[in-house]
Amino acid sequence: VRDEILIVRGNLSILKGSPEAESVRRYAELMAKLLREAGLEFGVVEDTDVEDGALRGCRIAIFPYNPDISEREAEEIERFIRDGGKVIIFYSIPPRIARLLGVEITGWMRQEYEGQFASAKLRTTVVEGFPLSIGQGSWNVRLIEPVDPEAEVAGEWIDSKGEETGIPAITVHPNGAVMGHVLTAADPEDKKRMLIALIGKLVPEMRPELLRAYASGAAKLGWFETIEEVAGFIESNLKEIPAERAERARRRLEEARAAFGRLDEIKGFGEAIEAIDEARALLEEAFFLSFPSRKGEFRAVWCHSAFGVPGWSWDEAIKHLAENGFNAIFPNMLWGGLAYYPSEVLPVAEEVGERGDQVKECLEACRRYGVQIHVWKVNWNLGGRAPESFVEKLRSEGRLQRDRFGNEVGWLCPSHPENFKLELESMLEIVRGYPVDGIHFDYIRYPHANACYCEGCRKRFEEETGAKVERWPEDVIEGDLAERFAEWRRERITRLVREVSRRAREIRPGIKISAAVFRNYPTCRERVGQDWKLWIEKGYLDFVCPMDYTNDIRVFEDLVRRQVEIVGGKAPLYVGIGASAPGLRADQVAMQIHLARKLGADGFIIFNYDLHVAEEILPKLRLGLTAEE
Known part of the structure; x- marks a missing residue:
């Protein structure tokens, strides 16, 4: 039986090793999740299947993100449309297909200010059943211009203040629909409705089955x-x-x-x-x-942006947290090579000159509303954010990591004494300079099992252990020195946790030291040197936040049960819940919190405090789960 609806995954990007390969996978999976939760049945094919005629016989093909559509695939899409098939294409669209959908792609635009493309305001007069808007949080868009009288603008971009940008977000035409960006994980409920309505517009004869499916999913x-x-x-x-x-x-x-x-x-x-x-x-x-609340519980959010919720001031963001029963925020204020406050240790982000000291602003808001602030540091990882001149300096001093094959990795090498000093001093600078409630480690590990194997690591390993490595790095990966090197490598990470913990408590007694950690202990201990069980046992951490990001409730249950055993009551366990990654609905977030409580977790922390979590998730939790302070 042929599927009436097909998602086309952009495997031509994956096969060529494109840097977009991970995004291609992610947006195809997200589309599948939305259709599944809307109750729809569908199939998934690849770009290469479409080249071989896979669209023939289906009614509607959805392209979530396909940046490398080939000429042959484009020909097949054209044939499919001419035979009466309909397409919905997001973000990346070949000109010849754009023409068949009555539009021209006239350019590409990066957001000029944060929150510029926060949502798409939809036109219910153009597509029957559309929601009023969909939350997006897009960071750039393609500019779509209707060039055919049958092509209509069905939605336009609006910013986080609700101001119209005048830039079309979605167009519809009898042959299909185009959206100027990928469909992000934000606002899944309205997106499900949008997709149902759009398919119903393009293929009206499917409406009865669409409604049956949507009611079942609801x-x-x-x-x-x-x-x-x-x-x-x-x-x-x-x-x-x-x-x-x-x-x-x-x-x-x-x-x-x-x-x-x-x-x-x-x-x-x-x-x-x-x-x-x-x-x-x-x-x-x-x-x-119906959810029971729990008094006196630690309820927190990670906020990946140093500027808070896009389009909101820190005052608005913290007030909203407090009003919804949350009592702590972990704002990401510093990286391996960048700070969002006037640092004397790290390069300072240009925006600080325009928008001020973000630690100070967040801290002042937290004090006004009785919310704890635990400043989040991305350790070691430059994250593509450090100024190029700073990266060049690190490179010339041999301070960047190398993988086992000799390729540079954009992380600081933890064994280099100057890097250790930089990491330590940047964290202590926060502790000295601001009366914060806590300091929070993240990326407190190696990037993967294949790093770091730079020449500096070899030299320092030999000097500090007395070992002589004949074949580098083979002897320390699978040879006689593997065990010894693994222990030495782990200690490069642990010593930073130990030293920050000791010194921070001397500087500011009562400060809380914590870490966001991988969920898969002891695998993370072996592969990336993250021995968080030891850090708890030694008292280096006051609490721990495993990143239990999953949309599988059975996996979540197994993770939390195991973590409760590992921690063994030696420190509070605050379970990390991935509302934004992998992307959970509010009801799924609520179920995970409810289950974590039953399994013995002491509190929870949600990733990530963005517009979607602020507006769509926190108020729903407030109805029951966080109803009591």
Whole structure:
């Protein structure tokens, strides 16, 4: 049986080893996730399958991110469209296909200010059943210009303040639709609705099955598959929550059941989509209201941007956290080669001159609203952010890592004494300069198992251990010296944790030392030198945050259960939940927090505090999970 809907994965980028290969995989997986959660059945094919005619017989082909479409593939897409097939293409579109969709790509534009392409405002008059907008957080876009009377602008970019940019985000044409960027992980609920409506617009005869699928998907919450499973979970929680909240949850559940029961009576496509969303909203509210809260719990977010939530001031971002029952933030204020405050140790980001000392601004807001601030440092990793002159200096001094094949890696070599000093002093500079609640290690490891094997590592290993390496690096990877080198390599990481911990506590007694760590101990100890169990046992860390990023609830349960055993009560365990990576809905975030509590975690920390998490997830958690301080 032929699939009516096909996702085309851009494997031509993967096969050529393109730097975009990882993005190609990620956006294809994200598209599959959205369609699956919308209740749709679909197939997945590759660029190379399309070259061989794989689109023939399907009704709609979706290209989530295909930057290397070949001439042969483009010919097949043209044939598919001429035979009546429809396409939805994101971001990367060959000119000849653009013409068939009634548009021209006139350019490419990087955001001129943060939050410029925060959302796409959609036109429900153009596509029946569209949501009003979709959250995006796009950082650059292709400029799409309709050149055919049948091509219509169906959405335009708006910024984080709600201002219209006048730049088309989505166009539709009888042959298909184009969007000027990839579909990001933000705002999955509205994106599912957008895709259902778009497919219904392009292939109207599929509307009845689209509605059946969408209604079935709308009843799924957490990892429950039916409305009755969701209802069973809600009812099992009612005795554990305050009576007034339990009554509200019970009432919403009854209303949701009635709303789902009435769906068959609704005739119009757009009206039916709206009714399904309303039924889901009632079920969602009952679900979120039913979660028990836990008083005095550590509830935190990681914030990857040193400037906070795009488009918000630090005051707005911290106030919002506090209003939603959170009590700590971990803002990423320094990297291996860059600082977002007036550092005397690291190069300072240019934006600090324009936007001020970000540690100071965040700290002042935290004090106003009673939120803890734990400054997050990306250790060793330059992250492509350090000024080129600084990187060149490091390179000339032999301070960058090399992999086992001799290739340069954009990380500081942990065995180089000047790098150790730079890492130590940059973290202590924060502790001395600001009355922060904590300092937080991240990337406190090697990048992978194949680094660092620079000549400096060889020299220092030989000097410090007395070993003589004949064949470098083979002898220390699989030879007689492998065990000894592994221990020495691990100690290059551990000594920084130990020294920062000791000195920071001397400078500011009571400060909390913590780390974001890989979830897979002891594999991370062996492969990347991250021995976080030892750091807890030795008392170097006051608490630990394993990054348990997964959308598989069974995997999550196994991880947390194992971590509770590893920590063994020697330090608090604050479980890291990947709302932004891999990308979780609010109901899935809630289920993971609920389960982590039951398994013995002491608190949680969510990645990443962006617009989507701020607006779509935190307020829903506040209904139940974080209802009590």
